[in-house]
Amino acid sequence: MGLPATAILLHAVGQELAQQGRLDAALVHYSEALERMPPAHPHIASVRSALGELLARQGRHREAAEQLEEALRLMAGAVSPSHPFTAFTLAALATALQPLERYTEAVDAWSRALPVLERRLGAWSPRALAAHLALGRLYAAVGDPESALPHIERVLASANFGLGDARLLGLAQLTLGQIANLQGRPADALARFRRALGELDPHLSPGDPDLLLLLHDYGRTLHRAGDHEAALEVFTRSLAGHLAAGSAETPAAATIHNALGQVYYSLGRFAQALERYHQSFDIRQRHLGPRHPQTVTARFNWGTAMRQLGDLFGLAEMEAAAEDLEEILGADHPQVLATRAWLR
Numbered sequence: 280m281g282l283p284a285t286a287i288l289l290h291a292v293g294q295e296l297a298q299q300g301r302l303d304a305a306l307v308h309y310s311e312a313l314e315r316m317p318p319a320h321p322h323i324a325s326v327r328s329a330l331g332e333l334l335a336r337q338g339r340h341r342e343a344a345e346q347l348e349e350a351l352r353l354m355a356g357a358v359s360p361s362h363p364f365t366a367f368t369l370a371a372l373a374t375a376l377q378p379l380e381r382y383t384e385a386v387d388a389w390s391r392a393l394p395v396l397e398r399r400l401g402a403w404s405p406r407a408l409a410a411h412l413a414l415g416r417l418y419a420a421v422g423d424p425e426s427a428l429p430h431i432e433r434v435l436a437s438a439n440f441g442l443g444d445a446r447l448l449g450l451a452q453l454t455l456g457q458i459a460n461l462q463g464r465p466a467d468a469l470a471r472f473r474r475a476l477g478e479l480d481p482h483l484s485p486g487d488p489d490l491l492l493l494l495h496d497y498g499r500t501l502h503r504a505g506d507h508e509a510a511l512e513v514f515t516r517s518l519a520g521h522l523a524a525g526s527a528e529t530p531a532a533a534t535i536h537n538a539l540g541q542v543y544y545s546l547g548r549f550a551q552a553l554e555r556y557h558q559s560f561d562i563r564q565r566h567l568g569p570r571h572p573q574t575v576t577a578r579f580n581w582g583t584a585m586r587q588l589g590d591l592f593g594l595a596e597m598e599a600a601a602e603d604l605e606e607i608l609g610a611d612h613p614q615v616l617a618t619r620a621w622l623r
Contacts, residue, residue, distance in 0.1 A: 305333055324353035328368045335375045343375040366395035370410060373417075382421050389414040405444070408434055412447055416454050424458040431455055446489070449478030453493050460496070465504050472497040486524025491517055491531070498538060507545045514539045530573070533562035540580055549587040556581035572614065575603045579618055597622060 309330040331346035350368050358365055373388035389410060396407040415430030434451040456471030475493055483490045498513035514535055521532040540555035560577035567574050579600035585593030601618040608615050 306330070306337075309333065324350045324358070324368075325364070327353065328364075328371065331368075331375065332371045335371065338378075340375045340378045344372060344379060344381075347372040347375060360391075361395050361398065363395065363399045366392040366399070367406075370396075370406075370413075373413065377417060377420075382417065385417055386414070386421075389417065403437060403440065408437055408447055412450055412454075416450065419454050419457050419461070422461065424461055427454065427458060431458075445478045445482045449475045449482075449493075450489060452478060453489075453496070456500070457496060460500060465500055468500050469497070469504065472500060484523070485516075485520040486522075486526070487520075488524075491520050491524070494520065495535065495538070498542075502538070502542055502545065507542050511539070511542045511546070514542060528562055528565075530563060530566050533559045533566075533573070533577075536562070537577060537580065540584070544580075544584060544587075549584045553581055553584035553588065556584060570603070570607060572604060572607055575600050575607065576614070576618075579604070579621075583621065594622075 309326055312326050327346045327350035331343045331350060334340075334343035334346060347368055351365070351372065354365055354368070369388045369392035373385045373392065376382075376385040376388065393407065393410045393414060396404065396410050400406055411430040411433045415427040415434070418424070418427035418430070431451045431454050434447050438448055452471050452475035456468040456475060459465070459468035459471060472493060476497065479487075479490055479493060494513050494517035498510045498517060501507075501510035501513060518527070518532065518535050518539070521527045521529070521535065526532055536555045536559040540552040540559065543549070543552035543555060556577055560574060560581065563571060563574040563577055569575075579597055582593045582596030582600060585596060587593070597618070601615070601622060604612075604618055605615045
């Protein structure tokens, strides 16, 4: 068997392994396929695209984007821009670009992929609806709700035809809740989050990232609305989800510890607040470093709890953390101004 034929077989085996969730083994096969293929081989773009998707699944987004961008470059002139494979690769690229905060490029990739998916697969196809949802969520994340709404409404409209699945519909409701928060409508946000939870809860595992995101935003909104007991229940459930997902020692879990500290503080349970702030600090210091704004904020927060408990060092800790934040972020940063307000 010649080198190109062997490479194609390696690619096929890699695809099967990836479908089975054996990502490391699939990576070996894709990499070997690339090594065996001549640079101008017609299948090399397909292998790079598959490799990029796999790297993104492993959280290696920068490497994924590089492979997918190279795949698109190789397709230019060889594969029609209106071919579904081009759209699939663009969608994979957009997904890889978002964690890198390359939002403008991600919007462009989704916007190029979406009309192809609608035209070639159907306007109400699962892939087209998923692209609408992704583009809507991306617009909402960058603070452009007007551009987000038509895409989210398209997903919700699919329920009228029995087409949208629970995950898509739940995430659409979550996005509308986030938009409502951006627009200062907390009551509407809470209603949307409850509907999202109703859609997602029966279908997602406790540690699913989308469910954890929903619980975070729902808990924050409850806390801001003054429903601290309900917020405590939601954040406690979120922390259990992180434990189930094996992410209890990550910065995302540290954010939940900090949020629990804030809720306990609002309830006047300062010793418990202090404990949560310390847990948040420990995780953030390990993962983000002692000079990261989130780490310093945890120090400031535990100072507030210490002060309430009558510890004279609480105010000193708050002042030291506020000075560090000002040095890191600048005197006019909103977070610095907020901490200074606590010291008055």
